[in-house]
Every structure is written in C-alpha cells, then in structure tokens.
Amino acid sequence: MTAAKEINLTLKVWRQNGPDDPGGFEVYRAEKISTDMSFLEMIDVVNETLTLNGKEPIAFDHDCREGICGMCGAVVNGRAHGPEKGTTLCQLHMRHFSDEDTIVIEPWRAKPFEIIKDLVVDRSSFDIIVQAGGFISVNVGGAQDANNIPIPQDVVEKAMDAAACIGCGACVAACPNASAMLFVSAKISQLALLPQGKPEAARRASAMIKTMDELGFGNCGNEAECQEECPKEISITNIARLNREFIKASFFSSVK
Amino acid sequence: MTWITSTLGSSVGKKLMMALTGLSFCCFLIVHLAGNLSLYGGQDFFNAYVDHLHSLGVLITFAEWGLLILALIHILTGVTLFFGNLKSRPNRYAVNKSAGGRTLGSMTMPYTGLFLLAFIIFHLFDFHFTDHTTRTVFQIVSESFSKPGYVVFYVLAVIIAAIHVSHGFWSAFQTLGLDHVKYTPLIKGVSLVFSWVLALGFGLIPIFVSIST
Numbered sequence: 503m504t505a506a507k508e509i510n511l512t513l514k515v516w517r518q519n520g521p522d523d524p525g526g527f528e529v530y531r532a533e534k535i536s537t538d539m540s541f542l543e544m545i546d547v548v549n550e551t552l553t554l555n556g557k558e559p560i561a562f563d564h565d566c567r568e569g570i571c572g573m574c575g576a577v578v579n580g581r582a583h584g585p586e587k588g589t590t591l592c593q594l595h596m597r598h599f600s601d602e603d604t605i606v607i608e609p610w611r612a613k614p615f616e617i618i619k620d621l622v623v624d625r626s627s628f629d630i631i632v633q634a635g636g637f638i639s640v641n642v643g644g645a646q647d648a649n650n651i652p653i654p655q656d657v658v659e660k661a662m663d664a665a666a667c668i669g670c671g672a673c674v675a676a677c678p679n680a681s682a683m684l685f686v687s688a689k690i691s692q693l694a695l696l697p698q699g700k701p702e703a704a705r706r707a708s709a710m711i712k713t714m715d716e717l718g719f720g721n722c723g724n725e726a727e728c729q730e731e732c733p734k735e736i737s738i739t740n741i742a743r744l745n746r747e748f749i750k751a752s753f754f755s756s757v758k
Numbered sequence: 759m760t761w762i763t764s765t766l767g768s769s770v771g772k773k774l775m776m777a778l779t780g781l782s783f784c785c786f787l788i789v790h791l792a793g794n795l796s797l798y799g800g801q802d803f804f805n806a807y808v809d810h811l812h813s814l815g816v817l818i819t820f821a822e823w824g825l826l827i828l829a830l831i832h833i834l835t836g837v838t839l840f841f842g843n844l845k846s847r848p849n850r851y852a853v854n855k856s857a858g859g860r861t862l863g864s865m866t867m868p869y870t871g872l873f874l875l876a877f878i879i880f881h882l883f884d885f886h887f888t889d890h891t892t893r894t895v896f897q898i899v900s901e902s903f904s905k906p907g908y909v910v911f912y913v914l915a916v917i918i919a920a921i922h923v924s925h926g927f928w929s930a931f932q933t934l935g936l937d938h939v940k941y942t943p944l945i946k947g948v949s950l951v952f953s954w955v956l957a958l959g960f961g962l963i964p965i966f967v968s969i970s971t
C-alpha cells in the first residue's frame with residue numbers, strides 16, 4: 503500500500519447566499535489534503551478553516567457518502583461529479599488530483615434546479631416528475647410465490663440497470679441542453695420493462711414527459727454527455743425506450 | 759389542445775418532427791447527389807439529365823413544395839428547440855468540459871444548421887432562381903465554379919452539411935426509438951459513412967467542374 507500523500511490546492515468555489523443572490527466565485531486554499539480523502543472530506547477541511555476564521559462554510563449536499571443516495575454532486579472543472587467515470591462526488595478521491603491544481607467547483611446549473619445556497623440545488627422537480635407517473639398503482643395483496651410471473655433474465659437486468667438511477671441530477675447538469683431525459687427514461691424504463699409496469703405504461707410515459715416539459719427542462723439532443731457522466735452509468739438506450747414509450751402512448755393508446 | 763398538438767408540441771414530439779424531416783432531407787440528398795454525379799459525364803450527359811428532371815413537370819413542383827414545407831418544419835422546430843434549451847440553462851457554467859459524449863457534429867448542430875439555411879438560400883438563387891432562358895444549367899454551373907471563391911464556398915458548405923448529417927442521421931433513429939444492440943452500432947457507422955459520401959460526392963463536383971472547364 504502506498505502511503506497517503508498530501509497535496510495543496512486552490513479552489514474556486516461558487517458562493518451564492520440564496521436563490522435571488524447573483525452569486526460569484528470565491529478563491530480558497532485547501533492545504534495539506536490527504537490523497538486518501540474524498541472530495542467532500544476535502545471541502546470539510548476547507549469548511550473547518552472557514553468556520554474557525556468566522557466565515558460562512560461552503561454549503562453542499564451530502565448524505566450517505568458512499569455513492570448510493572444521490573444527494574451529493576457538483577460540477578468540478580466542468581465535469582459533473584468530477585473527472586472520474588461512474589463515480590459520485592462523495593466517492594471521488596483526492597488522489598485523482600495533483601499538487602497545486604486549481605479546481606473550479608460549481609453547482610448543477612439548470613432552470614428547474616434552483617440554487618438554494620452555494621452548491622446546494624433544489625431537485626424537488628425530480629420528485630414531481632416521479633409523482634406524475636413513476637409508480638405502479640396496483641393492490642398487491644399477499645405475497646406471491648416466487649417465479650409466478652416469469653421474466654427473462656436479460657429483461658430483469660435491463661430493468662435493474664435503469665433502476666440503478668439515484669436521482670442525483672448529474673445528467674441534467676452534464677447535458678448541454680439541461681435536459682432531464684436520462685433521469686426520466688430510467689424511471690420510465692425500470693417499470694416499462696416489467697410486466698407489473700405494463701398496464702400503466704402509456705399513462706405513465708405521457709404524464710411524466712409532460713411534467714418534465716412543464717418544469718422547464720431542456721430538449722434532448724442525443725449528445726450522450728449524460729450517459730458519460732452518470733455515476734450509475736445508465737445508458738441512453740433508455741432514452742430510445744422513452745421515445746418508443748412516448749410514440750406508443752401518443753399514437754397507439756387511448757391516453758390523451 | 760387536441761392530442762395531436764400536445765404530442766407534437768412536447769419536447770419529444772418536436773424531436774420527432776426534427777427526426778422525420780431530417781431523414782427526409784437525407785433521402786433528398788441521396789437523390790440530389792445521384793443526379794449531380796451526372797456532371798462527371800460531361801455537358802451533354804448532364805443537360806440530358808436536367809431535361810429529364812424538368813420533364814417530370816408537376817411532380818417536380820410537388821416535390822419542391824414538399825421540400826419547402828419540410829424545411830419550414832425543420833427550421834422552425836429547430837429554432838424553437840434552440841431557444842428553449844437556452845432558457846433551460848439561464849446561467850452558464852464557468853468551465854465547460856465534455857465527458858466524451860459529444861461529437862463535432864452534435865455540438866454544432868444549431869450553428870451548422872443556420873449556416874446550411876443561408877447556404878441553401880444562396881444556392882437556390884445561384885442555380886435555381888436565375889435566368890434559365892439564355893443558358894443551359896451546365897453553363898450556369900460551370901460559370902459559377904469558374905470563380906475560385908465559389909468553389910471554396912461550395913466545398914466548405916458541403917463539409918458543413920456532412921458534419922450536420924454525421925450527428926443528425928443516427929440521432930434521428932435514436933429519437934424515433936429505433937435502437938437495438940445489434941443495429942445501433944451499424945446505424946452509427948452508416949451515419950459516418952453517409953456523411954463522408956456526401957462530403958466527397960458533392961464536394962468534388964465544384965473542384966471537378968472548375969478544373970475540367
């Protein structure tokens with residue numbers, strides 16, 4: 503095992519007091535950062551110094567710090583969740599940075615993601631989209647026997663891949679058009695693929711896409727930046743499925 | 759709102775219109791290129807092709823109006839999408855970096871599109887809405903391409919069109935939901951090959967004409 507190194511960094515961090523504050527970048531030094539630290543731990547260290555100096559610490563979202571809850575996230579040097587593939591910000595380690603690097607840290611930027619403070623954005627628009635149809639409304643009754651409904655393994659895998667979405671919002675942040683299509687397509691796909699999701703598929707696709715549009719997300723340009731930045735590596739093949747579900751719902755179902 | 763307007767007015771609906779009109783233009787480009795290749799056959803061969811085309815009469819008028827309507831849909835929807843997307847991110851990032859998804863074609867779509875609109879208008883006035891009574895189409899073409907500036911401009915325009923198509927072609931399939939583990943890599947490949955064919959097929963014509971006349 504290699505011993506942890508220590509690095510010194512310059513941070514340019516977006517500071518914004520509230521939704522109506524214009525905000526701006528502040529420059530901080532991050533000294534003696536262990537390369538074994540996560541990115542969030544590095545901000546913790548900076549925040550301790552800020553607090554000791556009587557300054558307001560940098561506000562950022564986090565919860566599990568193990569890459570499963572989807573709370574954390576910031577754009578680091580122009581990349582959502584930083585430069586590593588398939589990694590959330592909390593799982594990004596400082597060993598990926600070099601001594602005396604300058605790191606620019608910005609919040610997710612999209613109209614539906616209002617900045618609450620500094621790097622914290624309001625992602626309740628994702629909840630509103632899920633509330634519009636990202637569920638199945640059946641009375642399940644008692645537990646069934648296993649394998650009562652046979653589902654081919656590859657279909658299960660695809661549904662599970664879509665269900666890996668943690669709703670962090672990196673897809674929106676990374677999309678040049680601030681589109682939420684990868685998120686919505688994952689939520690539509692995880693149900694559309696399974697027999698339990700089929701009865702409401704048309705209503706679901708139609709309602710979720712309508713809600714997504716109303717909330718002010720951009721339009722997908724098939725640029726695939728989202729799939730490259732997604733910490734769960736969700737594929738844009740789900741977006742093609744969303745498009746199919748939309749076509750089916752709009753032209754071949756009775757849902758208006 | 760009826761179901762039709764709400765379908766076509768939605769984000770995916772607008773993309774569907776872009777995809778369908780865009781693919782129609784791809785078909786048009788194939789026909790256009792096939793016709794233009796007759797320039798390699800020399801003056802008589804080319805003029806014979808032109809006469810043949812014009813003899814289709816009402817069919818040509820029908821195709822022209824059809825193309826105009828498709829173009830209007832493609833342009834107006836494209837502009838709406840472009841400004842809609844700008845509105846979705848009112849505050850831009852200080853640092854922008856691609857994660858590797860974008861291509862030259864995908865990141866320039868609105869701009870190559872705008873350029874192509876300007877080019878098509880120029881092209882139509884250059885060859886179509888011009889005096890056809892005293893000159894054959896071959897004369898009009900060779901006169902244009904005797905000016906080096908025109909040759910450079912046309913070759914540039916063709917390259918830009920090819921860049922636009924390199925993303926547009928496969929993107930249309932994705933928007934139409936035509937995605938499959940077996941066929942998507944093929945569609946992406948065809949998209950690239952097709953744009954190269956367009957670039958070379960159309961791009962070499964001005965050069966050939968300017969050299970040969």
Ligand code: FES
Pocket residue numbers: 563564565566567568569570571572573574575590591592593
């Ligand atoms: S804090 Fe939970 S995913 Fe990063």
